[in-house]
Amino acid sequence: MRDTAPPRQLAFDLPLDPRYGREDFLVGPANEGAYALIEAWPDWPDTVLVLTGPAGSGKSHLASIWATRAHAWTVPAAGIGAADVGHLVSNGALVIEDIDRAGRADEAALFHLLNLARERRAPVLLTSGQPIEAIGLVTADLRSRLRLAPSAAIVAPDDALLRAVIVKLFVDRQLVVDLGVIDALALRLDRSLGRARAVVAELDRDALGRGRRITRPLALAVLERMGGGEEASEDSPDDPVGD
Known part of the structure; x- marks a missing residue:
């Protein structure tokens, strides 16, 4: 008897480019507070905003929406060193992604960057998969600075x-x-x-x-x-x- 099952095809795992436009972001109770803060820019209560939420919750999407509006650079926290601080702040706006995954990132450099950004009134948006208290930052001044910064949390979706x-x-x-x-x-x-x-x-x-x-x-x-x-x-x- 001839096998009538459809032939198995090769499935190529090609990357799917996510769409990070404002019109592509879906707003609900889980993220409306964070979205409202992003939309409120430049009327932020501080130059620094911390955005937290679990993996896949849309932090990078919101950060991209803000980066487009603010003409900001986007860099991973793990890639920031002392030599980069002046150059990064010179653009006028900055997104720092995944501060909870920075590993051995130079905490002193990040603290200096935030202080320089405040001095120059340069807005900085930081994203984290965990609350600041759970990251385990060693530098007390940096930990205090981030705890005092305005923050918005994305929670589990309804x-x-x-x-x-x-x-x-x-x-x-x-x-x-x-x-x-x-x-x-x-x-x-x-x-x-x-x-x-x-x-x-x-x-x-x-x-x-x-x-x-x-x-x-x-x-x-x-x-x-x-x-x-x-x-x-x-x-x-x-x-x-x-x-």
């Missing part, structure tokens, strides 16, 4: 925002799915946007490899294979909200 993000993730990949697929994912996923992004990416790869469309049974199978509703890993890109 059901409506999670569903909207799942729909957007499929649309960004130009995938058309039934409402049953959205329902299956929204009901079973933890309230983690990073996790939603990982599951949709796996569904895309799986469906492409099998040469089949994404169905509810496939979504359930992929969820089971990926361990149900586990949290997104710390390496998950921070982009599902518009990202």
Whole structure:
């Protein structure tokens, strides 16, 4: 008997460029406070703003929206050294990403940068996957400076925002799915946007490899294979909200 199963296709794991435009950011109760602060610029209460939230919550998207408005440079915290401070502040606005992942970053350099930015009235937006108190900064002056800075936290999304993000993730990949697929994912996923992004990416790869469309049974199978509703890993890109 001839095998009538569709031939298995090669699935190339090509990077999906996230869209970081203002119109691509989905606002809900989980992030509306952070979004409001970004939109309030330049009327910030301080030159420094700290934006916190779990991996995949949309911090990088919000930072990108602000960077576009403020014509800011974006740099990782781990890449800042003493020799870079004057050059970075000279642009007039700066985004410093992932201060909780800086590792052996020069804390003295970062503290000097924040002081110089305040002196020059240069706005700085810092992002972190953890609250400042949980980062474990060694430099007391830096820790105090960041604790005193205005901050906004992105929390776990509500059901409506999670569903909207799942729909957007499929649309960004130009995938058309039934409402049953959205329902299956929204009901079973933890309230983690990073996790939603990982599951949709796996569904895309799986469906492409099998040469089949994404169905509810496939979504359930992929969820089971990926361990149900586990949290997104710390390496998950921070982009599902518009990202």
